[in-house]
Amino acid sequence: MLKTFRGACIANIQFQQVRFAHRIRGKAPIYCRTIKERLEELNYKDEIYTTRIDIGFPRTKLSAADLRTNRLDHIKKIKSDKNLEQLARNHKLEIDLTKARNEWLKTSGPYQKKQIADHYGVFEHLYREGYFIPFVNLDIYYNLKDGSLLPVYSGNVVKPAEAIEYPSVGFESDGKSLWTLALTSLDGHLTEANKEYVHWLIANIPGDAVEKGDTIVEYLQPFPLKGTGYHRYVFVLYKQGKRVSYDLPKVTSSSPLEARTFVTRDWYEKYQDDITPIGLAFYQTDWDDSVKDFFHNKLNIKEPIYEYDFPEPYIRPQEWFPRRKPFNIYMDKYRDPKQINKEYLLRKLKNEDPFKTPPPPLKFPNAHPLPKSMPSWLKLHEKKIRLGWGRVNDV
């Protein structure tokens, strides 16, 4: 009975073609998470590590009602100004940018400065979890040789050659309080990662007269290393509650570089009862020739040069019988690149004579015939060298 039943079953099977290639891999789209959700879960950090503390001053609140009435009056005045209306209708109304900037600094400027400083990771590397809103605007200008002034705002680029002399600093002060100004480099430490160099530190500045303060650390020009890109240099202004004598050794321009090693967070932690950060300005700078002079003439050491470490290219394991591969190109992949470069260099030096003028480059490199007996792979190799393609560029 059983046998006959099974036999009947088999006879009824219809052989269908199944297309395995179009099967959905993984979960169906309605159940699986998106790449964004998965990355968020992977990079989740606990609140302990992400909570931030405001170490600055609170906002001085103005009376909202007064502000509103003043502004409404002003807008009414503007709307009834026929001259302004004509200018606006003819697309000729141009606002005063300095006036707009000054107003911005009084209203939303400090908050936006904090935002951009966060974008550059300034607070993270100065105070780790601490941050502050820079309510006092710092006007910092480097005097250039041609008499013009180069300002420092929040992240603009200043070349080291332009910042050799100390800048002029100005800020709005009530005249009574004392201030501290610090300039540190967040990225420039030569020997220890996560440490800074203090380039300038002036304490007990009365009013806004920076020259009258006690210079603890004399000014040092920025020295971003060659090949390491853009370094951040941060000016922070602290408001002092009283006269503070920092327990720091005096650093002059002739002191060794190690004396300038500094950690803002530790220093601030020690004096946080007496000083509060209130002003911020920073710039980015990258290598130029003045850094070389600085290392050779001031520090009397060899200038370190770095290069970005790109990942090595993947080269798959060598095969005994590679198929459809040009043998010379294939074999070159598994040779020592230094040896290959040496061969190219020797070939180049063979035809060079220090007492003769070098022959002019070929005007039509492909038009010069190669011997007929030459194998085609060698012809291609020669042509590549003549055209300056490929490994010949590495010499």
Add this chain to the structure above:
Amino acid sequence: MNSLRIISLQPQMWVRFSSTIPEFINRNPRNLERMRIARKPDGYHLDKPGRKFWHKLVLTPSNRTVTAQVVHFLNGPVIEAKTSEWALRQQLYSINDTCAYINLGRVFAQRCLESGITEMYCDIKAASGGKVQKFLDEVVKGGIKLEESEVYKKPMPWDMLRPEKPWEINEE
């Protein structure tokens, strides 16, 4: 999306001389983007608003005001200028007419330059002669480049050409 940040935060440099540490790490999170070797969030080329950028210019006109922002692909909006903020409104006749757009462009360009962001991706398709076009013209006139450079890819030894390294080009 943070995994990208971790990679771009740790440039590994190697040293040719032994006077200092062999591996120097620049902590500046914007450094690799400026040197053009950071990653861009690639892989979303089928999505309509492109995501392959580090900084992007976003212009949002509402019924009453106009907002211009620079948006970073990880950190969100980093620079902002609005016509409704008092700094601009104080001097404008109307806060969404052509003049408002032109002046917004000027202020926005100034703020970007102050923050050291001079290149940004922009996918705004502006009607020629319109307000938006005038805004973009002012931004360009203010010194902002409205396209971002390609990521520098290190050439393989067997590649035909060796493109110049962006960080070795001297501007002067």
